[in-house]
Amino acid sequence: MNVETQNSNKVQQILLKQEQLIKEQKYYEYEQKILTFGSRFINQHNKDGAITLYLQASKVLVKNNQDNSGFNLATEVIKISDDLDSQSIAEIMSIxxxxxxxxxxxxxxxxxxxxYPKYTDQICQQVGVDLINHNKFHLAWRYLIQLSDVNTEIQMLVKWNQQLTEQERQYNLIRYLLMQIVEQIISKLGQGLYNESVKILNELIPTTVTQEALFIHLLVKSIRIQSREAYDLVFNKFRVVVDADPIFQALYYKVGVKYFGLKEKEQQSQGIGGLLSQFFQ
Incomplete structure (x- = not known):
C-alpha cells in the first residue's frame, strides 16, 4: 500500500469518527478535532496526510454552510506548504x-x-467567472487582467459586456484596459501588450471608432515605443476623456509613474487633477 493510499485511508477513518459532531452541528468542535489530528500528522513528518485531511474536512464544513471554519482549515494548507500539486489546487477550487x-x-x-502563482490562470479564470456570475464585474477585473490567454480574457469580457448598455460597455472597457496596463509587469510590455489591447478592442468594439478607443490605442503605443513625448501628446489630445472620470485620471497618472518617470510623491502632495494639469499644459 503506497503512502497516498495510506493517508487517504487514515483521513477517511478520522472523518468518519467525527461525523457525529457534524450531525449535532458542533462545527467548532469538529474544526478543533481536525486541527488536532492535522498537527499529529505534521509532528509525524506526514505533511501530505495533514493537507489531505484539512482539504477534505474543509469541504465537509463548507457543504454545511460553515464557510468560516472551512476556510480556516483550508488556510492551514497554505501555511504548511510552499508548493501544491494540481490535484490539491483543484480541491481548493472545489471548496x-x-x-x-x-x-x-x-x-x-x-x-x-x-x-501559488504558477496556478494563476486556473485560479483567475474560475474566480473571474464566479464574480461575473454574481454581478461583481468591477471586482472580476482584478482576476481577468492576470490571465495569460487573451482569448479567454475576451470571452469573459464579452459575458461582462452583455450586462451593460452600449455606452457603459465602451466606458468600462477603457477603464479595464487602463487597469491592465498599470498592472502588467515590465516583461509584458512591447508588441505583445500592444497586440493584446488591440485584439480586445477589435473584438469588443468591432464597428465603432470612439475617442475612448483611439485614446487607449495611442496610450499603449506610447508605452510600446517608450516615448514620454507621445504620452504627453495623448493626454493633450484626449484630455476630455481623461478628465471625465477620476479613475481615468488616477490610472493614467500611474502609467506615467510606472513608465515615464513621474514622481509618486508629487501626486500625493498636489492631488491628481492639479498635477496632471501642470504636467500636460
Missing part, C-alpha cells in the same frame, strides 16, 4: 466553488493566488 459568495471567500482565494 471555493461551493462556498457562498462573501468577502471572506475573496480574501481566501487571494491568499491562494499569492502563495
Amino acid at each position: 471555493y466553488s461551493i462556498a457562498q459568495f462573501s468577502k471572506l471567500k475573496v480574501q481566501f482565494i487571494n491568499k491562494v493566488l499569492k502563495k
Whole structure:
C-alpha cells in the first residue's frame, strides 16, 4: 500500500469518527478535532496526510454552510506548504466553488493566488467567472487582467459586456484596459501588450471608432515605443476623456509613474487633477 493510499485511508477513518459532531452541528468542535489530528500528522513528518485531511474536512464544513471554519482549515494548507500539486489546487477550487459568495471567500482565494502563482490562470479564470456570475464585474477585473490567454480574457469580457448598455460597455472597457496596463509587469510590455489591447478592442468594439478607443490605442503605443513625448501628446489630445472620470485620471497618472518617470510623491502632495494639469499644459 503506497503512502497516498495510506493517508487517504487514515483521513477517511478520522472523518468518519467525527461525523457525529457534524450531525449535532458542533462545527467548532469538529474544526478543533481536525486541527488536532492535522498537527499529529505534521509532528509525524506526514505533511501530505495533514493537507489531505484539512482539504477534505474543509469541504465537509463548507457543504454545511460553515464557510468560516472551512476556510480556516483550508488556510492551514497554505501555511504548511510552499508548493501544491494540481490535484490539491483543484480541491481548493472545489471548496471555493461551493462556498457562498462573501468577502471572506475573496480574501481566501487571494491568499491562494499569492502563495501559488504558477496556478494563476486556473485560479483567475474560475474566480473571474464566479464574480461575473454574481454581478461583481468591477471586482472580476482584478482576476481577468492576470490571465495569460487573451482569448479567454475576451470571452469573459464579452459575458461582462452583455450586462451593460452600449455606452457603459465602451466606458468600462477603457477603464479595464487602463487597469491592465498599470498592472502588467515590465516583461509584458512591447508588441505583445500592444497586440493584446488591440485584439480586445477589435473584438469588443468591432464597428465603432470612439475617442475612448483611439485614446487607449495611442496610450499603449506610447508605452510600446517608450516615448514620454507621445504620452504627453495623448493626454493633450484626449484630455476630455481623461478628465471625465477620476479613475481615468488616477490610472493614467500611474502609467506615467510606472513608465515615464513621474514622481509618486508629487501626486500625493498636489492631488491628481492639479498635477496632471501642470504636467500636460
